[in-house]
Amino acid sequence: MNFSRRAVLGGALAGFGGVAASSLLAACGDSGGGGSATSEVTFGSNYSDSVPKAAMAAVLGSYPNGKNVKVNTVDHNSFQENINRYLQGNPDDVFCWFAGYRMQFFAKQGLAGDLSDVWSEVGGNFSDALKAASTGEDGKQYFLPFYNYPWGVFYRKSVWQQKGYAEPKTLDEFKALCEKMKTDGLVPVAFADKDGWPAMGTFDYLNMRINGYQFHVDLMAGKQAWTDAKLKTVFDTWRGLLPYHQPGANGRTWQEAAQSLLNKQSGMYVSGTFVGEQFPGAELSDLDFFAFPEINSEFGRDSVEAPIDGFMMAAKPKNGAGAKELLKYLATGPAELAYLKSNPTNIAANKTADTSGYNALQKKSAELVGSAKHISQFLDRDTRPDFASQVMIPALQTFINKPDDVDGLLKNIEAQKKTIFAS
Structure with missing residues (x-):
């Protein structure tokens, strides 16, 4: 079914x-x-x-x-x-x-x-x-x-080598790279949210990079208000990045977004290593990733989303x-x-387990997870399932379509959160 x-x-x-x-x-x-x-x-x-x-x-x-x-x-x-x-x-x-x-x-x-x-x-x-x-x-x-498996920012090594791209360590470097990709005729960031959950990964990383892991945990547990100014900063930052993202995300599956990376139409993709499932045979060796860029130096890149x-x-x-x-x-x-x-x-x-047979992607994944100070489980796993499905899926999709009313969006999330977490 x-x-x-x-x-x-x-x-x-x-x-x-x-x-x-x-x-x-x-x-x-x-x-x-x-x-x-x-x-x-x-x-x-x-x-x-x-x-x-x-x-x-x-x-x-x-x-x-x-x-x-x-x-x-x-x-x-x-x-x-x-x-x-x-x-x-x-x-x-x-x-x-x-x-x-x-x-x-x-x-x-x-x-x-x-x-x-x-x-x-x-x-x-x-x-x-x-x-x-x-x-x-x-x-x-x-x-x-x-x-x-960790979430990161994925790309094709051959495309980056051809274009001379370098891994961005900070948000400013990330934006500069996106601008360069646009001039090169690429969609900077592949993006999909038809299934409701993929955009949660981007939200989690923005939140942890700006506000830290503990704030993420408390927010998911219903202990922080969504109307807090810290969340407005998250969504305002995300809104500034949306022009670099593949348009029409709510009508696209994660597999389709991965195909745009595979077909060299997009330069990057914020996803989990499962994106490699869309890369057949020898193509998988061309897939690489880097940790989501730093935004707040207080937290750096100390947290990794690794469900x-x-x-x-x-x-x-x-x-x-x-x-x-x-x-x-x-x-x-x-x-x-x-x-x-x-x-x-x-x-x-x-x-x-014998990891001697790990491919390059697995070795890098193990290193990233092993070096992380904090490991999150992903939004829809770190919070109540009813809050994730009934509130956050439609909220994030609404934001993707209409990103200008952040205040109204956050008030709506907070009102529903209070009801659900009180039950």
Whole structure:
């Protein structure tokens, strides 16, 4: 089932009702625990694009009990937008999800299974930071990391070498480079937000570069007012950059924006390393990136947006034993490397994984993440899912179309934030 983001936001799923949870992901059972390691395990997957879907198939194909894993794949955006009703219905035994606040939100509601016993066996494979990102407010672990990937400013090395471009370290240098690209006939910055979430990456970087990581965390937790002058500075700065961005972003998918970079029509693209999925074969070696430029010297470039993807277990899995065995396998280096072999745009979460085969993009990604003072999880993962989908998606799209009324936009966000965070 492949519902567009606009249909969801427009309320087209309001009548989906009882069939949403049971049919959306072809879910299984609502009885607790039980089962066995060798009986059927259902796996709810949001790996719907061709490259990650094939990579996940390779991972599960290497699992000794892989023939007993029933995979239910759903369009990535539909999965995210319907996750709440999915978990309140009959979710799969194991499902794909994200670390940090997004995990904690459902764990707090009792919609996720406790994986502390799994962590007692596999915890040595992960850093303390990854364990913290997998831990709920009650101190128990509810998430298993699989890989992560940084966001940066991507470009084609061959184009930059041909034009003589140099990496901009500051916002002023970035603007100067954009001006040069315009005179060279390039769209300086590829841009897309049809799916609602891509523009969040640009917002996060502008906010962290201007106001710092802690302000970002507090803002996402509802502890800062959106009417604060600091946010006006963020949007005013962004408005000054929009003329360098690809027009018509709300009608363009991230894949289409990536194609403009691939086809040498755009000079840069603010995105995650998954942009490499659009670069076939040898073309991937021509893809490079740099950290988002400094704006405020107080914070420099100390924060990196590097979301952690992984897995969770249903609160009441039909096959709890089988689910945990599958998760233990997914926590191994070989499992992660099986994925990365088919999708070499991410970096393994398992610290024991053999990284000797990393390509240049992966090596640079690991260096950037490893050197970061702060790692954020992305706007729609660092805040409540209802606030991200119901408020921030339409707000950012409104800004992209009509960027002049920043005060009105921020007042509207703040009013909705108060209502949502009070619930």
